[in-house]
Amino acid sequence: MRGFGARWPAVVRTPVGVVSAVLLFLLLLLAVFGPVVWGGAADAIDTNALQQGPSGAHPFGTDALGRDILARVLVATRLTLGLALLATLIGVTIGTVLGAAPSVLPRWAGRLVTSAVHVAVAFPGLLLALFFAVIFGVGTTGAVLALGFSMAPNFARLTQTLAASVAGREYVAAARVSGVGRARILFRHVLPNIAEPLVVNATIGAGGALLAFAGLSFLGIGVQAPSFDWGRLLGEGLDRIYLSPASALAPGVAVVVAGLAFNLFGESAAAALGHRARFARRPESAPVPEEAAAGPAGDAVLVVENLHVAFPGQAGWTTPVRGVSFTVHSGELVGVVGESGSGKSLTALAVSRLIEAPGSVTADRLEFTGTPLLSTSERELRALLGTSLSMVFQDPMTSFNPTRRIGGQLAELSRQHQGLSRRAALARAVDRLRAVRITEPERRARQYPHEFSGGMRQRAMIGMGLMGDPRLVIADEPTTALDVTVQRRVLRLLARIRAERSAAILLISHDITVVSQTCERVLVMYAGRVVEELSTVELFGAARHPYTRALLAAVPDMDTDRDAPLAVIPGRPPEPGELSGGCAFAPRCAFATERCRDEDPVLAPVSAGHRVACWHPAAAGGTELETATAGGNE
Known part of the structure; x- marks a missing residue:
C-alpha cells in the first residue's frame, strides 16, 4: 500500500524521531562493522594489563585477561542486537499466528486459543521468560526461544484486537459475499490492514527484548563463554564495580542507549502514524403469521419467510429483526425503506449469510435461487453466493481493501470461482470497470481506492458484483453521501444492470422518494418488521399504514409551505430491547387504541399485492395523512 510507506517519513520529522533514527542507524553500522574493526582488540589477551582502570590505551579499562572493555562492548553490538531482534521476530510471529488463529479455526478451537492467550498475558513477561528458560535450557538458543515465547502473548492479544476491528469492515464482508475463504480473507484483507500498528509495537518490543536479553545474560542464563554480549559484559564488570566502575559503565x-533508541523510535512512529496503540439459551422464534408476497414461485430469486435475527446481551437475547417475510422475483426491483435501526441492513446481511456468531439467524424459509441458505454448508454456498449474489455497501470507501489495487480486488472473484489466470482475471476486471462507465479503466485498475472519487468507488463496487453473473444485487444505501448527479448515475447503472441481465435488485434506502422513483415494489420496515408492502404506483395515493403515510408527509416537495415547520414523526423508534407485546408504532401513532398497545398486528393482505400490519389502516385519501403527522408540527 502506498500509504503505508508514505507515512513513515513523518516519523523522523520530530526531534525525538530524528535522534532515535540516527541512534538506530549508528547501532546498525556498529553491528555490521564493529567486529571487523575492533575484533582483534577485543580478543587480544594482555597479561601485563590485567584488570586495569581507565587509561589512554583503554578508555574503560581491561578485563581479567587484559582485553580492552570498550572494544569488547563495540564488538558485542552485533550479537546483542541480533539476538534481541531474533527473539522479537519469534515473539511477533508466534503472537500473530495465535492472534489470527481464531479467525480461521472452528469456533471451539478459537475460544481455546483465546483463553490460553488471556491466561498467559496475566503473567509478567520476565516471569514467563524465566519459566521458558528452564524449559529450553541455559544458553543462547534457550534464552532466545524463552524470550520470544514470553513476548508472544502480548502480540497475540494485540493481533486479536486489531483483527476484530478490521473484521467488521465492509470490504471484508464483500470478500465473504464473494465466497473468499477464511484463510484468504485473513492474509489478503485483515493482516495487511493491521501490519502497520504491529510493526510499530514490534519496534517498541525490540527495545524491551534487548533489555530483557541483557538481563538473562547478566543472570548467567543467556550467552555463555567464550561468546559475549552486553549483558554478560555487564555481569563481569559488576564483580569489580567498586574498584573500577568504568568496566560496568560501558556495557x-x-x-540503555540501545533500549532508548528502539523505544523512542517506536513511540515516535506511534505518534506519527496514530497507533498509540454468559448468555441465556436462545429462545425459539415464535411463528408470525405473515404471508409471503404474491407472485409466481417459479421465478423467485429470493424467498424469505419469518426471518429472525437475534443477538445475545446481558439481559438475554435481543431480536432486532423479527418475523420478516418477502419474495423477490427475477428482474424485479424492490425497495426497502425505514428509519435508521428498523432492521433493513440486518435483513440484507442475514440474506447474504454475513451474520456471525454469536448472532443467530432463523427462518421458516430462506432460499436463494431455490437453495436453502440456512441448511446448506458454507462450502456449497461459497460458489453460489460468490457468483450469483452481489452486495453494494453504503460506504464505498470502506467497501474496498485500502491496501490493494482496485483491479486486483475485482479480479480476486474470477480467480477464486471461475478459475481464470491472473492476467485473464485482471483483463475481466478492466472490462467490468469499463462496463460501469469508469474512464481509462486500464489505468484505474492499477490505482488504490483512495485515488477514486466517491462515485467512482461506488461504481467500481458495482463492477465487482458484475465479475460473476449476479441473479440478485443487494444495494444497501448505495447513494449515501453522494451528490444528486452521482446519485442519479449510480441508480441508472443499477437499472441498466437489471435490464441487461434480468437481475433482481433489492434497494435499501432511507429516502422514500428515491425508492418511489426507482422501484416497482416497496417494503416499509419499522422496529424489525415489515409493516407495509405495496407497489410504488400505490405508494403516494393508497398507503394504508400510518407510519408509511407519515414518512411520505415528512418529505418536502415544491408545494411545501416554506414558512411552516417541516413535518416530522413525533417520538423516536424503539430500541430492540424495549419492544412490548403491542404494535411498536403505537406510541407515535395518532390512531393508536388499547388494542394497538396490547396486540401486535399481523401483516395481512388488503388488496392484490398490498399487505399492511395495522389494526386501523388509514383509508385512501389525504385527510387522515395530515392528521397522522400533525403531532410532529406542534
Whole structure:
C-alpha cells in the first residue's frame, strides 16, 4: 500500500524521531562493522594489563585477561542486537499466528486459543521468560526461544484486537459475499490492514527484548563463554564495580542507549502514524403469521419467510429483526425503506449469510435461487453466493481493501470461482470497470481506492458484483453521501444492470422518494418488521399504514409551505430491547387504541399485492395523512 510507506517519513520529522533514527542507524553500522574493526582488540589477551582502570590505551579499562572493555562492548553490538531482534521476530510471529488463529479455526478451537492467550498475558513477561528458560535450557538458543515465547502473548492479544476491528469492515464482508475463504480473507484483507500498528509495537518490543536479553545474560542464563554480549559484559564488570566502575559503565550505557533508541523510535512512529496503540439459551422464534408476497414461485430469486435475527446481551437475547417475510422475483426491483435501526441492513446481511456468531439467524424459509441458505454448508454456498449474489455497501470507501489495487480486488472473484489466470482475471476486471462507465479503466485498475472519487468507488463496487453473473444485487444505501448527479448515475447503472441481465435488485434506502422513483415494489420496515408492502404506483395515493403515510408527509416537495415547520414523526423508534407485546408504532401513532398497545398486528393482505400490519389502516385519501403527522408540527 502506498500509504503505508508514505507515512513513515513523518516519523523522523520530530526531534525525538530524528535522534532515535540516527541512534538506530549508528547501532546498525556498529553491528555490521564493529567486529571487523575492533575484533582483534577485543580478543587480544594482555597479561601485563590485567584488570586495569581507565587509561589512554583503554578508555574503560581491561578485563581479567587484559582485553580492552570498550572494544569488547563495540564488538558485542552485533550479537546483542541480533539476538534481541531474533527473539522479537519469534515473539511477533508466534503472537500473530495465535492472534489470527481464531479467525480461521472452528469456533471451539478459537475460544481455546483465546483463553490460553488471556491466561498467559496475566503473567509478567520476565516471569514467563524465566519459566521458558528452564524449559529450553541455559544458553543462547534457550534464552532466545524463552524470550520470544514470553513476548508472544502480548502480540497475540494485540493481533486479536486489531483483527476484530478490521473484521467488521465492509470490504471484508464483500470478500465473504464473494465466497473468499477464511484463510484468504485473513492474509489478503485483515493482516495487511493491521501490519502497520504491529510493526510499530514490534519496534517498541525490540527495545524491551534487548533489555530483557541483557538481563538473562547478566543472570548467567543467556550467552555463555567464550561468546559475549552486553549483558554478560555487564555481569563481569559488576564483580569489580567498586574498584573500577568504568568496566560496568560501558556495557550499561550501551544497553540503555540501545533500549532508548528502539523505544523512542517506536513511540515516535506511534505518534506519527496514530497507533498509540454468559448468555441465556436462545429462545425459539415464535411463528408470525405473515404471508409471503404474491407472485409466481417459479421465478423467485429470493424467498424469505419469518426471518429472525437475534443477538445475545446481558439481559438475554435481543431480536432486532423479527418475523420478516418477502419474495423477490427475477428482474424485479424492490425497495426497502425505514428509519435508521428498523432492521433493513440486518435483513440484507442475514440474506447474504454475513451474520456471525454469536448472532443467530432463523427462518421458516430462506432460499436463494431455490437453495436453502440456512441448511446448506458454507462450502456449497461459497460458489453460489460468490457468483450469483452481489452486495453494494453504503460506504464505498470502506467497501474496498485500502491496501490493494482496485483491479486486483475485482479480479480476486474470477480467480477464486471461475478459475481464470491472473492476467485473464485482471483483463475481466478492466472490462467490468469499463462496463460501469469508469474512464481509462486500464489505468484505474492499477490505482488504490483512495485515488477514486466517491462515485467512482461506488461504481467500481458495482463492477465487482458484475465479475460473476449476479441473479440478485443487494444495494444497501448505495447513494449515501453522494451528490444528486452521482446519485442519479449510480441508480441508472443499477437499472441498466437489471435490464441487461434480468437481475433482481433489492434497494435499501432511507429516502422514500428515491425508492418511489426507482422501484416497482416497496417494503416499509419499522422496529424489525415489515409493516407495509405495496407497489410504488400505490405508494403516494393508497398507503394504508400510518407510519408509511407519515414518512411520505415528512418529505418536502415544491408545494411545501416554506414558512411552516417541516413535518416530522413525533417520538423516536424503539430500541430492540424495549419492544412490548403491542404494535411498536403505537406510541407515535395518532390512531393508536388499547388494542394497538396490547396486540401486535399481523401483516395481512388488503388488496392484490398490498399487505399492511395495522389494526386501523388509514383509508385512501389525504385527510387522515395530515392528521397522522400533525403531532410532529406542534
